[in-house]
Amino acid sequence: xxxxxxxxxxxxxxxxxxxxxxxxxxxxxxxxxxxxxxxxxxxxxxxxxxxxxxxxxxxxxxxxxxxxxxxxxxxxxxxxxxxxxxxxxxxxxxxxxxxxxxxxxxxxxxxxxxxxxxxxxxxxxxxxxxxxxxxxxxxxxxxxxxxxxxxxxxxxxxxxxxxxxxxxxxxxxxxxxxxxxxxxxxxxxxxxxxxxxxxxxxxxxxxxxxxxxxxxxxxxxxxxxxxxxxxxxxxxxxxxxxxxxxxxxxxxxxxxxxxxxxxxxxxxxxxxxxxxxxxxxxxxxxxxxxxxxxxxxxxxxxxxxxxxxxxxxxxxxxxxxxxxxxxxxxxxxxxxxxxxxxxxxxxxxxxxxxxxxxxxxxxxxxxxxxxxxxxxxxxxxxxxxxxxxxxxxxxxxxxxxxxxxxxxxxxxxxxxxxxxx
Numbered sequence: 001x002x003x004x005x006x007x008x009x010x011x012x013x014x015x016x017x018x019x020x021x022x023x024x025x026x027x028x029x030x031x032x033x034x035x036x037x038x039x040x041x042x043x044x045x046x047x048x049x050x051x052x053x054x055x056x057x058x059x060x061x062x063x064x065x066x067x068x069x070x071x072x073x074x075x076x077x078x079x080x081x082x083x084x085x086x087x088x089x090x091x092x093x094x095x096x097x098x099x100x101x102x103x104x105x106x107x108x109x110x111x112x113x114x115x116x117x118x119x120x121x122x123x124x125x126x127x128x129x130x131x132x133x134x135x136x137x138x139x140x141x142x143x144x145x146x147x148x149x150x151x152x153x154x155x156x157x158x159x160x161x162x163x164x165x166x167x168x169x170x171x172x173x174x175x176x177x178x179x180x181x182x183x184x185x186x187x188x189x190x191x192x193x194x195x196x197x198x199x200x201x202x203x204x205x206x207x208x209x210x211x212x213x214x215x216x217x218x219x220x221x222x223x224x225x226x227x228x229x230x231x232x233x234x235x236x237x238x239x240x241x242x243x244x245x246x247x248x249x250x251x252x253x254x255x256x257x258x259x260x261x262x263x264x265x266x267x268x269x270x271x272x273x274x275x276x277x278x279x280x281x282x283x284x285x286x287x288x289x290x291x292x293x294x295x296x297x298x299x300x301x302x303x304x305x306x307x308x309x310x311x312x313x314x315x316x317x318x319x320x321x322x323x324x325x326x327x328x329x330x331x332x333x334x335x336x337x338x339x340x341x342x343x344x345x346x347x348x349x350x351x352x353x354x355x356x357x358x359x360x361x362x363x364x365x366x367x368x369x370x371x372x373x374x375x376x377x378x379x380x381x382x383x384x385x386x387x388x389x390x391x392x393x394x395x396x397x398x399x400x401x402x403x404x405x406x407x408x409x410x411x412x413x414x415x416x417x418x419x420x421x
Contacts, residue, residue, distance in 0.1 A: 008188065011039040011046055013400065018020060022134045029053050037130075068092035070190075072395055073136060074145035075123055075180060079106045079372050081196065081353065082143040085382030089390045094137045097123045110362045127179045133186040140397055142192040144180050169368040181215050184222070184246075192394045193385065194244040195377055196230050199322055201242060212244075215269070222246035225255040232314050233261040235352050235381035238269045239317045241377065243385050251392050269311025271349035272331065281333065281340040282326070290327055306337050308332050314317040318342075318350060320374035323367040344369035352379035 014024045028037035029050035038047040059371050063324055069090035077098040093113075097120040098104050102118070113119070118137060145277050151350045177366065184192060201209050216224050224246040229237040243254050282290070294305025306327035309315050315329045322328065326341035329350075342350065344362050351373050353360040 002407055003093075009040060009042045011036075014051065017039070019136060023131075025160060028226055047352070070140040071144055071306070072189075073097075073140070075138045075142065075183070077103075077107060078145060078175070078376050079103050079352070079353075080111060081377035081379050082145055082193070083111070083352075084139065084358075084379050085377075086143055086193075087384040088383045089386045089393075091141065091386075093117065094139055095120070096233070097126065097226065099123075101371055103365075105363055106361070106369075106372055109361045123176065123179050123183075127182045130134055130186070131174050133183065135243055136187065139187060140190045140400075141393065142180070142184060142189045143194075144192070145195040146177050146180055175330045177212060178215075181220060183221055188248060189355065190248055190388065190395055190400060192222070192244075192245075192246045193382075193389070194246075195382075196242050196244075198240040201228065201294075204295050216244070216246055217232055220246055221258060222245075223250050225253055227255040227258070229258075229260075229381055229385070231352075231381050233263075233265045234384070235350055235378055236266050236271060237316075237318060237350050241381070245385070245389060247392065247396060249396055252417035253389065253392040255385070255388070258385065260384075267312050268309050268315060268331070271346055271420065272311060273343055273346060276340065276343050276346075280343055282330070282338045284338070285323060287338045290325065315350065318347060318374050320371045322347070322374050323370035344373070347373040351376050352381070355380050365396040 008224070013027075015022070019348075020028070022036050023033055024041060026033045029036070029046065031039075031046075031050070035044075038044045041052075058328050070092070071094045072086050072091045073095040075097050077096045078100075080096075083093050093111075096107065097119045098107060099122045104121075107181075108119070118135075120126055122137075126136055135416075180194070203209065213224065215357065216222050224244055225241060226244040228240050228242050231237050231241075242399065243255060245253065277288055290306045297304040306325075307316055308330045310332045318329055322341070329342055330339040331342060344366055345354070347360065347370065348354045348360045353376070354372070365373070
């Protein structure tokens with residue numbers, strides 16, 4: 001008899017504990033993929049030998065990854081900001097997906113994964129059908145910073161001006177949330193973390209976010225909690241992002257109760273280099289243009305234009321367009337000298353990739369580095385969210401492991417034979 005929606009068979013629980021795809025499990029227990037699929041969904045019962053093989057693989061996996069508390073996948077990975085947050089609480093990343101080749105270069109340079117780590121490109125290549133979904137390794141946690149351009153204020157304004165669709169009507173990016181939903185539905189991780197721009201909450205008068213919540217809660221049956229969190233307690237930048245946390249099983253987790261640092265955050269001077277190269281100072285022509293642009297819009301009552309910050313300030317949000325003119329975050333060099341852009345190294349610090357003793361390799365051009373940091377998450381914020389999730393996550397994983405052990409023990413109990421046979 002087939003199991004109820006959302007439940008896991010003993011075969012599936014052990015397969016996930018072993019970190020195997022369905023095809024790998026089928027090869028190990030020497031059955032067809034179709035038979036393994038039926039075992040997984042409770043349509044038929046696997047042999048005792050098959051279950052013993054899976055149990056052995058699960059035990060080996062726990063021994064091999066004994067230092068890792070859980071396995072997670074990193075979707076729309078960018079340069080790995082979300083990954084850093086979950087590695088900080090003992091997670092092991094087993095799959096990453098990022099389509100941009102320059103971001104992949106930076107990611108690979110900084111993480112240097114072994115052969116056991118799968119790195120995919122376009123996530124849509126993994127959601128085309130069941131066989132594609134099965135290429136994603138089993139995991140306990142899914143993290144994803146799905147594309148924000150369809151929902152950001154700047155993205156919506158630009159597309160409205162061009163008469164182009166945005167949000168879920170955007171064929172190339174808006175619908176990528178549903179690829180995440182497909183992966184969650186297929187693999188049913190214990191928990192997930194999704195990150196996006198603050199404007200996701202209000203986009204299309206709240207309809208977009210209502211759709212996301214409906215999919216996660218009503219269709220996928222997760223208990224979700226969400227919160228918009230600003231970055232200024234950790235780094236000298238005002239950057240607000242929404243974080244959505246989901247757990248498969250009901251617990252007491254509520255992101256609204258996550259404590260924030262109660263002291264003033266750092267200021268810009270804490271991340272500035274002492275001797276930046278002259279090339280980061282604005283040219284006379286660009287500085288004249290930016291001043292004229294701001295003056296023109298001020299005359300119309302608009303607030304558009306550049307912003308200059310000193311060492312005691314907290315900056316505006318760094319964007320992916322920073323490479324164009326740097327106008328949203330210019331650094332003052334005194335009244336006698338033109339302001340300058342942040343250097344890529346300063347951007348790494350502003351986004352928390354270089355935070356404390358952590359160093360960050362930047363193997364790409366300045367232009368690509370600005371794009372990458374402007375699209376990234378603020379790492380200390382993610383670390384704080386991950387640490388707040390940790391006790392609930394570990395409790396849920398221990399509950400899953402107990403379920404596996406209980407099922408294994410039930411196999412060892414002798415069958416009771418009744419008078420009727």
